[in-house]
Amino acid sequence: MNLAAALATSRGALRRVTIARHRLQARAARYDHREWQVKRRERTRHLIELGGLVMKADLVALTDDDRAVILGLLGEAASRLRTGERDRLLMLWRRRGQRMFAADTLPDQD
Numbered sequence: 636m637n638l639a640a641a642l643a644t645s646r647g648a649l650r651r652v653t654i655a656r657h658r659l660q661a662r663a664a665r666y667d668h669r670e671w672q673v674k675r676r677e678r679t680r681h682l683i684e685l686g687g688l689v690m691k692a693d694l695v696a697l698t699d700d701d702r703a704v705i706l707g708l709l710g711e712a713a714s715r716l717r718t719g720e721r722d723r724l725l726m727l728w729r730r731r732g733q734r735m736f737a738a739d740t741l742p743d744q745d
Contacts, residue, residue: 691735 664672689695689705698704715724 667673694705694708698708712728
């Protein structure tokens with residue numbers, strides 16, 4: 636066997652071992668039950684779900700994916716929740732959200 640063939644064989648073997656190692660590490664990470672890892676996965680899932688709500692409300696399309704605008708909208712909602720209208724606003728927005736989940740569509744306007 637010449638040197639080039641031996642090198643190609645070695646590279647192929649290294650590639651297969653590297654792929655197998657990555658698969659093993661990924662599998663181990665899925666079943667990692669250390670407390671900090673579990674909390675990290677829970678937080679990640681929560682953030683993904685919240686991002687899904689932003690998408691479901693069509694805020695990304697309506698703002699042309701302008702994250703400053705989206706943050707401003709959320710900041711405005713938070714500001715309004717700090718007023719005396721908090722309970723009324725929560726009730727109103729909860730009902731609207733429940734209707735949106737039930738209909739799986741967005742209302743045109745109120």
